[in-house]
Amino acid sequence: MHFLKSNKIKLLLCSLIGVNLLANSSFDEEILSDSRKKTFTLDEKQAKEDSAKLKKDWINPITLQYKKNLGDDYKGETSLISINQPIFQSGGIYQAIKYANSTYKYSNLQIQQQRKLLIKDALNLLFQIKKLDLNIQKTKLTLANAKIDVTRKKEQVLNGFLDSSFLDNALLTLNSSKHTLVDLKYQKQELINSFNNIAAGDYKQFKLPNFELISKKEFLEKNIELDKAKASIEKNKNYSYMTMARYLPSVNVFYNYSKTHYTDGKPKAGQTNEQTYGLSISMPLDSRAFNDIESKRIEYLKSKLNLKNKIDDEKSFFKTKIDKLNMLNERLKITKEDLALYNSILKIIKEEKEAQIKTQSDYDTLKNSRDIKFLDEKIYKIDKQIILLDMYAKIF
Template identity: 65%
Template sequence: MHLIKSSKVKLLFCSLISLNLYGSNEAFDEKIISEKRLKNLELSREQIKEESSKLRKDWINPITYQLTDNLGEDYKTQRSVISINQPIFQSGGIYKAIKYADSSYDYATLELDQQQKELVKQALNYLYNIEKTNFNIQKAKYTLENAKIDVNRKKEQVLNGFLDASYLDDALLTLNTTKHNLVDLKYQKQNLINSFNNISSADYTKFELPVFKIFNEKEFIENNIELKKAQADIEKKGNYSYMTMAKYLPSVNAFYTYSKYHDTDNSLKLTKENDQTFGLSLNVPLDTRTFNDIESKKIDYLKSKLNFENSLDDEKTFFKTKLEKLSMLDERLQITKEDLEVYDSILKIINEEKQAQIKTQSDVDTLQNSQKIKSLDLKIYEIDRQLELLELYAKLH
């Protein structure tokens, strides 16, 4: 594997596939996300499981136990009643209720996966930008060296009467601006480190960042977490729509009641016997709101289908926009490479002229610093490419 050496962050050259393109890389996530945040995500997953389990049992009615005291007669009695009234047929509503629980679980799980993916994306974004800022700091230092050389050159020319003092003043202003820029960059870097530390409890210098590679639109659409969520939402709302309709259709319930009387004062007047009843009941709900309720849920279901189509268009446009941005960065990389070739050729000439005492060492140093700045621009554009690809990676599941 090829590495870009850095004093702070190392960039690991590998394909996006090696980071588990279509899912979360648990080992990597556990390293980069703080333990507290991971614990919160773990608790959320447990909560989703419990909520789903509860939904799967919602169609089961509870068994009730009732104990009553009779105080209105000459003797005191107590009565215990155990009863259950359980639907055993709801025109498909029971089956859809279980399916609704499953689809709700799928949707909530995808949403939580997306939250975790977003945390990883933010952390990686900070790490890439820390490295980018490192390169900008190096650029600022080379620019500062050139500014100092220019001030010394202008100072000598002004003292020798070759230039007006205003040229020296401009050079000093440029030097001062460059110094302030370097201070700002150091602050930006520390700010990025602090932001990273809000997500991760690990040292930011310990991470090797993946260099992502582009993939095709088909892979992006098929593994897009936003679209998977939209599909899960369609399934969930479709099941809920049928559940709502079934609520207003005939249903069959099985019922059972057992009553037991307790003589609390040993009275001989108590002649009531224990009894039990059981059987089936047919229920036909008549509700003036039936049509409105059913139509409302159908509309919600249809909206979820339209939302999926809109999301599909949005994600295709997003992918196309990112490709265009990557193409633009590739052009900038090519231009910078061509500029570097020009610097190489000019440096050869300047070095020859220095040896012939036509040019000074400061001329060579200035051009070498400019060349180094261009080389750093190449690395910065590469990081910009990774930041764009990271946006795509964060959309995958």
């Protein structure tokens, strides 16, 4: 099966199975509503602007000041321009730029992860709706069998072959199946409402994707969570060096220009101009410096440990999903064996029905039971796709 259009799902699957093709991320977003897609676009723009701002944080603002004296003794105007700009901060300027770049990389990965998770939610809802459709079909078959059983038990009770308690139990089973069908229909509508909240259109216009399994190596190499952890290491490393540089010598260039114009009240003084410029060297002596530097260094070390923990977590996640897939494969194997058995028995029942040894209700009951097993097989396959979807949401 294909998701949306065939060329789009091919790109989706390429990202899953590790084929080296250039996938357009907009294809992934086709299932999302315009407002959801616009939110991610704005998040990306904001991350870019925040990074640009961080790159300029080491540049001090130019101070412009204007004063007008309205006193009785001296009336005049003063204009002031002041610049105090660092040109060397013991590597702090270079680290500040690197920190801005690493922060942008981390933010971008976060946005990509959020986008992936929302697409996963939409696809998961599609799978769950399809699964409920199959369960509704199963319940309808169970309901049909329950009606046949009630009819059969009713005849047997009226003819004195069975106690009325058997009929009562059959009626309870029939009633339970009816309530189950009502509940399933309500659950389906709930899922449809949730899907409409994030999707670009009606769920019926989308078809289910077909995911394939990737290797453990590919899963770890393309894992967004691990890339985020690596980006966090780089970000904290740059911030640690940047913090250290704050407490090291800094060379600044400064320039001050002042112009004052007196209108009256001060003899022999109509206007004054003053300017100073030069270099200054400073080094803060802060009692908290060591604590600040050490705290940032510890944060950096924690992020390195976090990567090791994340690798273990993702390995465990992968193994858990593989184990669950294996369990479903075993269930599929059993279901296929059951289907083969049902088909062989159904063939015999059909022959006996034609020979008037068995009734039509006997044949219908067994056929419904066979069809339930067939639907079970489809449900297990959807469960496998949901597991693979969980894995897809974690990789590029």
